[in-house]
Amino acid sequence: MNNFVVKGKIVDILQREIYSGSVHIKEGKIEKIVPEDVEEKNYIMPGFTDSHVHIESSMLTPQNFGWLTVSHGTVAVVTDPHEIANVMGKKGINFMMDNGKKSPLKLFFTVPSCVPATPFDVSGDLVTSADVKKMLETGKFVGLSEMMNVPGVLFKDSEVLAKLQSAKDCGVPVDGHAPGLSGDALLKYIKSGITNDHECSDLKEAEEKLSAGMKIIIREGSAARNYEALKPLIKTSSDEVMFCTDDSHPDDIIHLGHIDKIVRRAVADGYDLFDVMKIACINPVKYYNLKVGTLQKGDPADFIVVKDLHDFKVQQNYINGIKVFDASFPEKRECSVADSTVCINKFNHNRIVASELKKEVNKCTTVISLTDGELLTAPYEYHPEKPLKNMESDIKNDILKIVYINRYRNGKPQVSFIKGFNLKKGAIASSVSHDSHNILSVGCSDKDITKAVNRLIEEKGGLTVSIEGKTHALPLPVGGIMSDKKGEEVAARYSELCDYVRQMGCSLRAPFMTLSFMSLVVIPEIKIGEKGLFSYSKFNWLK
Ligand SMILES: [Fe+2]
Numbered sequence: 324m325n326n327f328v329v330k331g332k333i334v335d336i337l338q339r340e341i342y343s344g345s346v347h348i349k350e351g352k353i354e355k356i357v358p359e360d361v362e363e364k365n366y367i368m369p370g371f372t373d374s375h376v377h378i379e380s381s382m383l384t385p386q387n388f389g390w391l392t393v394s395h396g397t398v399a400v401v402t403d404p405h406e407i408a409n410v411m412g413k414k415g416i417n418f419m420m421d422n423g424k425k426s427p428l429k430l431f432f433t434v435p436s437c438v439p440a441t442p443f444d445v446s447g448d449l450v451t452s453a454d455v456k457k458m459l460e461t462g463k464f465v466g467l468s469e470m471m472n473v474p475g476v477l478f479k480d481s482e483v484l485a486k487l488q489s490a491k492d493c494g495v496p497v498d499g500h501a502p503g504l505s506g507d508a509l510l511k512y513i514k515s516g517i518t519n520d521h522e523c524s525d526l527k528e529a530e531e532k533l534s535a536g537m538k539i540i541i542r543e544g545s546a547a548r549n550y551e552a553l554k555p556l557i558k559t560s561s562d563e564v565m566f567c568t569d570d571s572h573p574d575d576i577i578h579l580g581h582i583d584k585i586v587r588r589a590v591a592d593g594y595d596l597f598d599v600m601k602i603a604c605i606n607p608v609k610y611y612n613l614k615v616g617t618l619q620k621g622d623p624a625d626f627i628v629v630k631d632l633h634d635f636k637v638q639q640n641y642i643n644g645i646k647v648f649d650a651s652f653p654e655k656r657e658c659s660v661a662d663s664t665v666c667i668n669k670f671n672h673n674r675i676v677a678s679e680l681k682k683e684v685n686k687c688t689t690v691i692s693l694t695d696g697e698l699l700t701a702p703y704e705y706h707p708e709k710p711l712k713n714m715e716s717d718i719k720n721d722i723l724k725i726v727y728i729n730r731y732r733n734g735k736p737q738v739s740f741i742k743g744f745n746l747k748k749g750a751i752a753s754s755v756s757h758d759s760h761n762i763l764s765v766g767c768s769d770k771d772i773t774k775a776v777n778r779l780i781e782e783k784g785g786l787t788v789s790i791e792g793k794t795h796a797l798p799l800p801v802g803g804i805m806s807d808k809k810g811e812e813v814a815a816r817y818s819e820l821c822d823y824v825r826q827m828g829c830s831l832r833a834p835f836m837t838l839s840f841m842s843l844v845v846i847p848e849i850k851i852g853e854k855g856l857f858s859y860s861k862f863n864w865l866k
Contacts, residue, residue, distance in 0.1 A: 325348075325644070326347075326348060326349045326350070326354075327348050327644075328345050328346065328347050328348070329345065329346045329348070329367055329626075329628065329639075329641075330344070330345045330346075330361040330362075330363040331343075331344075331361065331363040331364065331365040331366060331367045331628060332363075332364065332365070332366045332367065333346065333356060333358075333366075333367050333368075333618070334366050334367065334368035334369075334600065334618070334632070335618065335619075336368070336369060336597055336600045336601050336604055336605055336617065336618070337605065337617065337619065339597045341366070342358050343358065343359065343360055343361050344356060344357050344358040344359050344361065345357050345359060345361060346367055346618070346624075346626070348624045348641070348644045349644075350644070351623060351624055351643040351644035351645070352616075352621060352622065352623055352624055352644065353616065353618065353619065353620055353621065353622050353623075353624050354620075355620055356618075356619075356620060365628045365629065365630060365638055366628070366629050366630075366631065366632055367618070367626055367627075367628055368600065368604070368618065368626060368627060368629060368632075369398075369600070369604040369605065369615075369616065369617045369618045369625065369626055369627075370396050370397060370398030370399070370604065370615075370625055370626060370627045370640060370642070371395075371396050371397045371398065371566075371581070371582035371583060371586065371603045371604055371627075372397070372398065372399040372400065372401070372565075372582070372603070372604065372607040372608060372613065372615060373392075373397060373399075373400040373401065373402075373566070373567055373568055373581065373582050373607075374401050374521075374540050374565040374566065374567045374606075374607035374610070374611070375401055375403065375469070375498065375521050375540055375542070375565075375567035375568075375569055376400050376401070376402050376403075376544075376567060376568050376569060376570075376571065377402065377403055377404070377405065377406050377569065377570055378400070378402050378404070378419065378430075379404070379406035379407050379419075379802070379804050379805055380406065380544075380545070380546070380569075380570035380571060380572070380755075381570075381571055381572060381573050381576065381810075382572070382573060382755070382797075382799060382804065382805055382806050382813050382817070383573055383805060383806060383809075383810055383813060384422050384801060384805055384806075384807060385402075385419055385422045385423035385425075385426045385428075385430055386422050386423070386425040386426045387806075387807075387808070387809050387810055387813075388426065388428075388810070389423075389425075389426030389427045389428035389430070390426070390427060390809065390810065391573065391576050391577070391809075391810035391811075392428060392576060392581045393427050393428060393640045393642070393647045393648040394637060394640070394648050394650075394653060395576065395580045395581040395582070395583045395584075395637060396581075396582070396583050396627040396629065396635060396637040396640060397428060397581050397582055397583075397640075398428065398429060398615060398616075398625045398626075398627070398640065398642050399428060399429040399430070399431065399607075399608070399613060399615045399625070400428060400429075400430060400431070401431045401432075401433060401465060401466070401607060401611055401613070402419075402430055402431065402432055402433070403432075403433045403435060403468035403469060403498070404416045404419040404420075404432060404435060405435035405436075405437070405438055405468055405469075405758065406757075406758065406760065406802075406804055407419055407802050407804065407805075408435040408438045408448065408450055409438050409439060409440075409444075409446040409447060409448070409758050409759050409760055410446070410447040410448065410668075410669050410760050410802040410803060410804065411447055411448055411667060411668075411669050411802055412438070412447070412448030412449060412450060412454075413448075413450070413454060413458075414448075414667065415448070415667070415802060416432070416434075416435070416450075416458070418667050418801075418802075419432070420432060420463070427640075427642055427645075427647035427648075428642070428647075429613070429614070429615055429625070429642060429643075431465045431611060431613055432463065432464050432465065433464055433465060433466040433467060433468040433498060434450070434455050434458045434459055434464045434466075434467050434468060435450050435468045436450075436455065436467050436468045436469065436470050436471070436472070436483075436486050436497070436498075437468075437469070437470065437471045437472050437758075438450040438758075439758065439759055440471060440757075440758040440759070440843070440844070440845055441472075441844055441845060443844055443852060443853065443854075443857065443864075444758065444759045444844065444852070444853070445729055445731065445759060445761070445852075445853045446731075446758070446759035446760070447669045447730075447731045447759070447760070448669075451482070452482045452483075452485035452486045452489065455467065455485075455486045455489050455490075456485070456486075456489040459489050459490060459492075459493040459495065460489075460493060462493075464495065465495060465496075465611045465612065465613065466490070466495045466496045466497065466498055466611060467486060467487070467489070467490040467495065467496075467497040467498065468498055469498045469499065469500035469521070470483070470486075470487070470497055470498065470499060470500055470501075470517055471500040471845055473500075473501055473504060473508075473512060476511070476512050476515050476517070477508055477511055477512065484515075487515055487516050487517075490516065491516055496518050496519065496610065496611065497515075497516050497517045497518060498517070498519055498521070499512070499517040499518070499519050499520040499521075499522070499537065500520070500521070500522055501517075501520055501522060501532075502522040502523075502524070503528065505528065505531055509531065509532065509535060510535060513532075513535050513536060513537060517537075518536070518537060518538060519537055519538040519539070519540055519565075519610070520532050520537050520538075520539060520540065521539075521540035521541075521542045521567055521569060522542075523539060523549060523552075523553060524547070524549050524552055525552060526552055526553060526555060526556075529553050529556060530556075533556070533560055533563055538563050538564065538565065538606075538610060539553065539556060539560070539563060539564045539565075540564070540565045540566070540567045541553045541554070541556065541557075541564055541565070541566050541567070541585070541602075542566075542567050542568065542569045543566070543567075543568065543584070543585045543588075544567075544568035544569045544570045544571045544575075545568075545570055545571050545572040545575045545833065545836060546569065546570040546698065546836055546840070547569060547570070547698070550585055550588060550589075554589065554592060554594070557589055557594045557595075557598055557599060557602060558594060558595070558598070561595075561598035561601055561602055562601075562606070564602055564606065565602060565606045565607045565610065566582050566585045566586075566602055566603050568581065568582070572814075572817065572833070572836070573810045573811075573813045573814035573817065574814040574817055574818055576810065576814075577810065577811065577814050582603055583635050583637070585603070586599055586600070586603045586635055587633070587634060587635055589602075590632065590633060590635075591633070596632055604617065605617055623642075623643050623644075624641055624642075624643060624644035625641065625642050625643065626641055627639065627640045627641070628640075628641075636650075637650065638650045666800045666801060666807060667801065667802060668783055668784065668800060668801065668802055668803055669731060669802070669803070670730055670731075670754075670780075670783040670784055670803050671730070671731055671732055671733070672728060672729070672730050672731075672732070672733055672762070672780055673733055673780070674777045674780055674781075675728070675736060675773055675776055675777060675780075676773065677769040677770055677772075677773045679735065679736050680724065680726060680736060680738055680769045680772060680773065681712075681713040681738075681769075682713060682714055682724065682738045682739075682740075683710075683711065683712055683713065683714070684707050684710070684711050684714040684740075685707070685710030685711070686707075686710070687704050687705065687706050688704070688705050688707070688740065689702050689703070689704060689705075689849070689856060689865060690702075690703050690704075690705045690722060690739065690740040690741055690742055691703070691725065691739065691740070691741040691742070691743075691841065691849045691850070691851065691856070692741075692742045692743060692849075693741065693742070693743035693744075693837060693841075694743065695743070695830070695831050695832055695837070696832055698840045698843070698846045699846060699847055699848065700841070700847070700848055700849050700850065701848055701849065702848060702849045702858075703742050705717075705720070705722055705740065705742070713769075714740075715767070715768050715769050716740075716766070716767045716768065718746075718747055718767055720742075721742050721743065721744070721745050722740050722741075722742055723740065723741055723742075723744050723746055723765050723766060723767060724738060724739075724740060724741075724765070724766060724767075724769070724772060725738075725739050725740060725741040725763070725764070725765050725841065725851055726738050726762075726763070726764045726765075726772055726776065727761060727762070727763055727842060727851045727852060727853070728761060728762040728764075728776065729761050729762075729853060730754060730760070730761050730762050730784075730803065731761070737851060737852070737853070737854070737855050739851050739855060739856050741765055741841070743831070743837075744765050744829055744831065744834065744837075745828050745829050745830055745831075746765065746766065746767050746824075746827050746828050746829050747767065747827060747828030748767055748771075748790065748791070748827050748828065749766060749767060749771050749775075749788065749789050749790035749791070749823075749827045750764055750765065750766020750767065750768070750771035750772040750774070750775040750788075750789045751764065751765055751766065751775055751786070751787065751788050751789075751820075751824055751827075751834060751835065751838065752764035752772070752775035752776045752778070752779045752786070752787045752789075753779070753785075753786050753787075753835055753838050753839055754779055754784040754785060754786075754799065754803040754804065755786065755799065755803075755804050755835070755839045756838070756839050756840075756841070756842045756843075757839055757840055757842070757843040758843060759842070760802075760803060760804055761842065762776060762779060762780075763838050763839070763841055763842055763851070764776050764779075765838060766789070771789040771790070772789070774789035774794050775787045775788060775789040775794060778794040778796050779796070782796050782798040782799075782800070783798075783800060783803060784798070784799045784800060784802070784803025784804065785797050785798040785799040785800075785803070786799070786817070786820055786835050787820075788820055788823045788824060788827075790823055790826070790827055795819070795820060795823055796820075797813065797816045797817055797820055817835075820835070821833070821834065821835070844857045844859065845859075846859070847859035847860065848860060849865075852864075
C-alpha cells in the first residue's frame with residue numbers, strides 16, 4: 324500500500340478550523356497531520372456519508388453506484404437492501420453485500436425490517452424475525468432498517484417485537500419510518516427502541532420528534548424532497564440531524580449530485596459551514612458507529628480534496644488511503660461487470676394477451692387520481708359517457724388503464740384506471756414497483772399495454788415503452804430492478820425512455836418513478852395491487 328502526502332487547506336470539522344498543512348498517509352491510515360505553509364490551495368476534508376439509501380433505486384448495482392457517487396465526494400453510505408430483499412430475500416441481501424465488495428465506497432448495511440411491506444403485498448420472498456436475528460448476530464450490519472409497520476409496533480405484533488428485540492440485543496440502532504406520527508403514538512413508537520426518522524415532510528413534525536429524542540434525517544432524493552421544509556434544523560439542531568437521499572436516480576446523481584448537492588444548497592442558504600459539514604460528514608459516522616475516517620490522526624484515510632467550500636467540486640476522493648476518484652482522469656474506473664453472478668433474478672410470468680385486459684365499465688367507477696411530484700393519490704369518481712363492454716381509455720378526460728401483474732407467478736392481471744398521466748398514445752410498463760416489484764403498466768390501448776408488458780417479460784424486468792408499433796426498453800436483469808451497466812449508460816437510456824414518454828403527451832416530471840409508487844399501499848390513498856384497488860384509509864381492498 325502506498326504511503327503518500329497530500330497538501331492543502333485542511334478542514335478540521337471537529338475543531339471547527341481550517342489551516343494550511345500536509346496529511347501524511349501510511350498503510351491506509353492517517354499517520355499524522357502537520358500544520359505548515361504549503362502552496363496548494365485545494366481543501367482537504369472528510370468525505371460525505373449518505374445515512375439512508377436504497378441503492379437499488381438508482382437501478383445500479385452497489386459496485387456501479389459506488390463508482391458514480393465517489394465522484395461526488397461520497398465515502399460511505401448506510402444502505403437498506405429492502406428492495407432486492409422483497410424480490411429475493413436473503414439471497415438478494417447477500418448479493419448486495421458481495422457485489423458491494425467491488426464498490427470503492429464503504430457500504431454499511433442495515434437488515435430489512437419489513438419484507439414484505441404489508442400482509443397485502445405479494446413479494447418474491449420474505450425476511451422473518453428469525454432471519455433478522457441471524458443476520459444481526461453476524462455483526463455485519465449496523466442497524467435494523469426502517470420500521471414501516473407502525474401499527475405492528477403500537478399494537479405489539481409479536482414478529483415486530485422480536486425484530487426490535489434482536490436489534491436491542493445486538494446493540495444496533497433501529498431506523499424509523501413514521502410519516503405524520505405524533506402525540507402518544509409517537510412516544511410509544513420511540514419507546515420501543517426506534518431512534519431516528521427520515522420521513523418528516525413538515526418542520527413541526529420534525530421538531531416534535533426531535534424533542535421526543537429522535538434524530539432526524541433530512542431527505543433530499545429523487546422521489547421525496549424534504550430539504551426546503553426541514554432546513555431550519557441545520558441551525559437549531561446540528562448535532563441531531565443527518566442527510567440522506569433514500570432513493571436517487573442515476574441521472575439525478577450525475578446532474579444534481581449526491582449528498583454534495585444538499586451540502587451546496589445548505590451553504591448557499593447561508594447556514595454555518597461547519598454545521599453543514601458536521602451533518603454531512605461526522606454525524607452519521609458517530610450515530611451508526613461507522614468505521615469511516617473523519618480526518619483525524621490514526622483514522623482510516625477517508626477524505627476528499629475539493630476546490631472550494633461553496634461548490635465542493637471534488638478533485639480527488641480517497642478511501643482507506645486509495646485514490647478512488649481523480650477529476651483529472653474521471654473515466655478511470657472499474658465498472659459494469661455483466662457476469663453470471665450479477666444477473667440474479669426471480670421472474671416467472673408468461674406473456675399476456677390483450678383479451679386479459681378487458682374491463683367492463685357501465686357506471687360510476689373509482690379511479691386513482693395522482694398529482695405530479697407527490698406520492699399521495701386520491702380517489703376520483705369517473706362517469707363514463709356510455710356503458711362499455713371493454714373500456715381501453717378515455718384520453719379526452721385523461722382516464723387511462725392501469726394494470727398490475729404479479730411477476731412471481733402466473734395469474735390474472737388486475738385492471739383499473741388512473742387519472743394524471745395524460746398519455747395521448749402508447750403505454751409504459753415497469754418492474755420497479757415499491758415494495759414488491761411486481762409489474763405495473765399504464766397506457767392508452769390494450770394493444771400497447773400488452774406490448775409494453777410483454778417486452779418487460781421478455782427482458783425479465785426493466786422499464787419499457789410501447790409507441791407507434793415499436794417497443795423500447797431499459798433492461799434491469801439484476802432482480803428485475805437493477806442494471807448491470809455503468810451509471811452513465813443507465814442514466815442515458817433512462818433519459819431516452821423519459822423523452823419518449825413526454826412525446827406521448829405525459830407531462831409528469833418522472834413518469835416511471837410515479838408509476839413505481841402506484842402499488843405501494845403504505846402511502847395513502849388509492850393504490851392498485853394483488854386484488855384490485857386498495858384504500859389506505861380502510862386499509863383494505865375496495866370492493
Ligand atoms: Fe427508505
